[in-house]
Amino acid sequence: MDTLLGNLDIFVTGFRNTLLLFVVSGVVALVLGTIVGAMRVSPVPVMRAFGTLYVNFVRNTPLTLIMFFFAFGYPKLGLPTIGYLNLAMIALSLYTATYVAEALRSGINTVPVGQAEAARAIGLTFGQSMSLVVLPQAFRAVVPPMMNVFIALLKNTTVAAGFSVAEAGTIRANLSERGEPALVVLLWVAAIFVVLVMILSFAQRRLENHWKVA
Amino acid sequence: MASVLFDNPGPKAIIRHRILAVVTVLVVGALVAFVVLRLAESGQFSAEKWQLFTFPLVHQRILSALVSTLTAFGIAAVLSLILGFVLAIGRLSSRRWISYPCLLFTELFRAIPVLILMMIVYYGLPPLGVTWVTPLVAVVTGLTLYNGSVFAEIFRAGVQSLPHGQAEAAYALGMSKGQVMRSILLPQAFRAMLPITLSQLVVVLKDTALGFIVTFQELLFLAKFYGGQLDYGSPIIPSTIVTGAIYIALCLLLAGIAKIVEIRTRADFVPRSRRKGPTAPPAAEVTTGSAGA
Numbered sequence: 001m002d003t004l005l006g007n008l009d010i011f012v013t014g015f016r017n018t019l020l021l022f023v024v025s026g027v028v029a030l031v032l033g034t035i036v037g038a039m040r041v042s043p044v045p046v047m048r049a050f051g052t053l054y055v056n057f058v059r060n061t062p063l064t065l066i067m068f069f070f071a072f073g074y075p076k077l078g079l080p081t082i083g084y085l086n087l088a089m090i091a092l093s094l095y096t097a098t099y100v101a102e103a104l105r106s107g108i109n110t111v112p113v114g115q116a117e118a119a120r121a122i123g124l125t126f127g128q129s130m131s132l133v134v135l136p137q138a139f140r141a142v143v144p145p146m147m148n149v150f151i152a153l154l155k156n157t158t159v160a161a162g163f164s165v166a167e168a169g170t171i172r173a174n175l176s177e178r179g180e181p182a183l184v185v186l187l188w189v190a191a192i193f194v195v196l197v198m199i200l201s202f203a204q205r206r207l208e209n210h211w212k213v214a
Numbered sequence: 215m216a217s218v219l220f221d222n223p224g225p226k227a228i229i230r231h232r233i234l235a236v237v238t239v240l241v242v243g244a245l246v247a248f249v250v251l252r253l254a255e256s257g258q259f260s261a262e263k264w265q266l267f268t269f270p271l272v273h274q275r276i277l278s279a280l281v282s283t284l285t286a287f288g289i290a291a292v293l294s295l296i297l298g299f300v301l302a303i304g305r306l307s308s309r310r311w312i313s314y315p316c317l318l319f320t321e322l323f324r325a326i327p328v329l330i331l332m333m334i335v336y337y338g339l340p341p342l343g344v345t346w347v348t349p350l351v352a353v354v355t356g357l358t359l360y361n362g363s364v365f366a367e368i369f370r371a372g373v374q375s376l377p378h379g380q381a382e383a384a385y386a387l388g389m390s391k392g393q394v395m396r397s398i399l400l401p402q403a404f405r406a407m408l409p410i411t412l413s414q415l416v417v418v419l420k421d422t423a424l425g426f427i428v429t430f431q432e433l434l435f436l437a438k439f440y441g442g443q444l445d446y447g448s449p450i451i452p453s454t455i456v457t458g459a460i461y462i463a464l465c466l467l468l469a470g471i472a473k474i475v476e477i478r479t480r481a482d483f484v485p486r487s488r489r490k491g492p493t494a495p496p497a498a499e500v501t502t503g504s505a506g507a
Contacts, residue, residue: 039238041219043223044231061420062421062423072441073450076450182333186330187338190331
């Protein structure tokens with residue numbers, strides 16, 4: 001307990017940056033992922049092809065490699081310098097967006113074709129059949145996998161620790177300078193992550209029950 | 215192609231789609247052109263920066279780094295499959311004192327980031343007098359604990375997704391618990407969970423790259439090393455491209471195998487040699503999306 005309370009400053013800064021990475025990357029990934037997901041279910045073959053290409057490429061690249069590229073490669077490109085924290089956010093967003101896109105796509109695919117056909121048959125326009133029939137049903141199927149994506153994103157923020165971002169993953173390195181035992185520090189970090197993930201899982205279950213078809 | 219969202223396009227929609235297609239090509243093309251131009255202007259395609267990767271010695275070192283990546287992957291894959299199997303059997307046990315600890319174990323290790331697990335082994339244990347911790351041990355332990363828990367969930371879900379009647383019929387025939395599990399449930403569950411198990415193995419392969427952060431000398435470690443060679447103009451971007459190509463090729467290979475297995479294990483799969491006429495089998499809706507790890 002002393003290890004945690006005596007170094008609360010470092011723990012707080014570390015996890016604040018972790019949560020910052022989580023929230024910003026989460027929002028950007030949600031926006032980007034929705035665009036890519038929409039491309040993947042669009043009727044335009046070229047859009048589908050680009051969407052698929054992006055998802056397959058980025059999903060099959062380790063996140064560490066993407067961060068590696070942004071942390072070490074980006075500064076060589078002669079573009080405006082942006083901090084390591086922002087670079088890590090870009091990497092996390094690009095990576096997580098593919099999972100968001102896939103969650104959306106599989107959610108939409110769970111809606112039976114007959115639903116949309118029936119909507120068109122009774123004369124609903126495209127916008128109406130989307131907003132009144134397809135999306136409300138898809139939304140329920142999307143919530144649980146989407147929360148899994150965000151739980152994974154929270155855990156993935158630790159990868160930034162290897163690339164000069166002071167967050168939860170670097171607490172150990174900072175505290176070893178103060179002579180704290182590494183194991184105790186890391187176990188505290190792990191425990192805090194368990195709590196954070198538990199909060200997200202709890203939210204997931206609440207949302208799932210809230211929108212469950214009665 | 216009529217999907218959930220769209221009817222077959224009429225003449226107006228076809229024109230609209232063509233316009234959208236052109237716009238997409240222009241936008242994506244502009245993005246790609248920007249990146250390529252940036253790379254070219256900052257001299258990333260110069261012969262000087264790529265020269266390093268033409269030496270046979272460098273090829274050998276890349277190959278040996280690849281071997282250590284694959285070694286970590288292989289060991290972690292086998293161990294986590296075993297751990298996952300044991301934990302799944304434990305969770306399916308009807309004895310509370312076995313199933314509860316297994317539940318706790320899987321929930322706990324799925325919640326801790328793999329990197330933190332690796333750090334606990336790599337930085338946490340040596341001060342306690344543990345001498346056998348190498349980066350490889352840390353990487354394999356971290357991957358095994360996390361993925362073992364994930365596999366346990368996959369296997370348990372696979373067994374529990376079977377119809378109740380299967381186990382009930384087997385019990386009615388007088389089989390013991392072990393026999394029911396071995397000869398009735400597991401063979402059927404195996405087929406259902408094979409594709410998702412394979413796609414989780416892709417995650418294991420990708421996560422070996424985390425070893426870079428705990429100084430495991432694998433592909434990324436080598437990429438950093440060659441990227442810093444001043445004599446060759448610090449070719450960090452070329453070396454990232456080379457490493458990235460290797461990782462993507464390996465993962466796509468594994469993901470491709472997973473896809474083939476998924477199609478072949480579908481209940482309505484008909485081998486090409488026996489397919490007749492235009493009666494295409496309806497595509498079964500198999501949603502095996504493993505959330506990102």
